Amino acid sequence: MSLLTDEMRALVGREVVYTAPEELGRASIRYFAEAVGDANPLYTDEAYAREHGHDGVIAPPTLIFETNQYTGLPRDGDGFAGHMWHLDVPGTRLVRGGNAYAFHRPVRPGDVITATWRITDITERVNAKGLAMLIVTSTAAYADQRGEPLATNEETLIYVEIA
Amino acid sequence: MTAAAVRAGDALPELVRRIELADMVAYAGATWDWHRLHYDPAYLEPRKLPAPVVDGQVFGALLAEQVQDWLGPSARLRRLSFRFTNLVFAGETVRCSGTVTAVDGGLITVDQRVEVVEDGRVAVAPATTEVELGTVASGTVASGEAAP
Numbered sequence: 001m002s003l004l005t006d007e008m009r010a011l012v013g014r015e016v017v018y019t020a021p022e023e024l025g026r027a028s029i030r031y032f033a034e035a036v037g038d039a040n041p042l043y044t045d046e047a048y049a050r051e052h053g054h055d056g057v058i059a060p061p062t063l064i065f066e067t068n069q070y071t072g073l074p075r076d077g078d079g080f081a082g083h084m085w086h087l088d089v090p091g092t093r094l095v096r097g098g099n100a101y102a103f104h105r106p107v108r109p110g111d112v113i114t115a116t117w118r119i120t121d122i123t124e125r126v127n128a129k130g131l132a133m134l135i136v137t138s139t140a141a142y143a144d145q146r147g148e149p150l151a152t153n154e155e156t157l158i159y160v161e162i163a
Numbered sequence: 164m165t166a167a168a169v170r171a172g173d174a175l176p177e178l179v180r181r182i183e184l185a186d187m188v189a190y191a192g193a194t195w196d197w198h199r200l201h202y203d204p205a206y207l208e209p210r211k212l213p214a215p216v217v218d219g220q221v222f223g224a225l226l227a228e229q230v231q232d233w234l235g236p237s238a239r240l241r242r243l244s245f246r247f248t249n250l251v252f253a254g255e256t257v258r259c260s261g262t263v264t265a266v267d268g269g270l271i272t273v274d275q276r277v278e279v280v281e282d283g284r285v286a287v288a289p290a291t292t293e294v295e296l297g298t299v300a301s302g303t304v305a306s307g308e309a310a311p
Contacts, residue, residue: 028193035189036224037180042236052236053297061227061240066220068195078206079197096219098246103239 003089003134003159004124011087011119018083019114020070024059026109032063058106064142065101065153067115083117089134089159097135097156104149112145120154127160134159169271169296175261178229179280182217184253190221214252222247222257222277222287229259230273230292237297241270245290249279256280261292269296 033043041048042058049057068082075081107113121137136157142150184202191201199206200216207215227240251257261275271294277287 031189031193035186035193036221036228037186038224038228040228040231040236042231048236060224061231061243062220062223065223066194066196075197079199079203082196096247098244099220099223100242100244101223102242106239 002124003092003132003161004122008087008089008122008134011085012122013119014085015116015118016083017114017116018067018071020112021072023110023112024107026057028069029057029059029063029109032066033060036060054106054108056108058108061103061106062101064107064113064151065099065140067140070113070115083115083140085119085136085138085157087136087159092134092159092161095158095160097158099156100154102152104151107150111150113150114143114145116141116143129163131163132161169263169266171263171265173263175229175233175263175273175275178225178232178259179256180225181256182221182251182253184215187215187217187221187253190218194218194220212250212252214254217251217253217255219247219287222251222259222290225257225259225277226261226275226287226290226292229261229275230294233261234271234294234296239295239297240292241295242293243290245275245287248285248288251277251279251284251286257286264291270294271296 030044038060042052043060044057046056071083073081117138117140119136119138123135125133125135127133138155140153144150187201191197196218201218202215223243223245226245227243230240231238258278258280259275261273263271264274265272273292275290275292276285278285
């Protein structure tokens, strides 16, 4: 079966923009570091961060890619309240492929983050078991309140045919 | 840590961490990701999942931490990419390992992976990090020593 329909192809270029309602804040940064178990004082100690070339505490590098707090979306039936494309690909299950992050500058408590998600590519392949796979690539570009780039995140979603 | 001290083939100090359900609940809270996959037995049972599933982005955070702790607070991550291979469940212990694959001036490329200690299952591989050594003078972090 072919998963790559004209309807799917037409989704390439679709874009959604989310802007955080407030500054990121020091508490969000400390909470993330605590949850991960990362005790690096760059994330909590103002003087230490300054000694190492920053303008004060910074966020752990991957915090910015956890965009749920910027979206303002309601919780769905599974409890999820984050960005999704809501693609309907009949006869498949969704698997996360991976991520490619690029960091432009460390994120600071005063940053108001805007995330711009865009579907950049949809292709079809066949896996080792002969099952069709639809591979959806999307990119999130993150910027601060001045429009300066903070980071990008390329995410791969794989819809695998159910045998 | 200076660029001169880093060579292709060098191994990074391993980062080993047990991920308890409470850690996962903390991460779900910190990231506003309340998906039941990460804590709710009623969601897991009909899907034949043995225990709550660790959010894959946790491994990205651990890989970043491993490199930052190794090179010290003046190093700046430039890129990090990773692919998921197997799910990890509540109560399991993961090990991040890494090897330097290239040193180009102050830019270091590291190949990393995440494995489950209990059975050797690969959770994340391949993973590649590019990190730039800082120009700000700072204390050297010895190999294997955690960041202060």
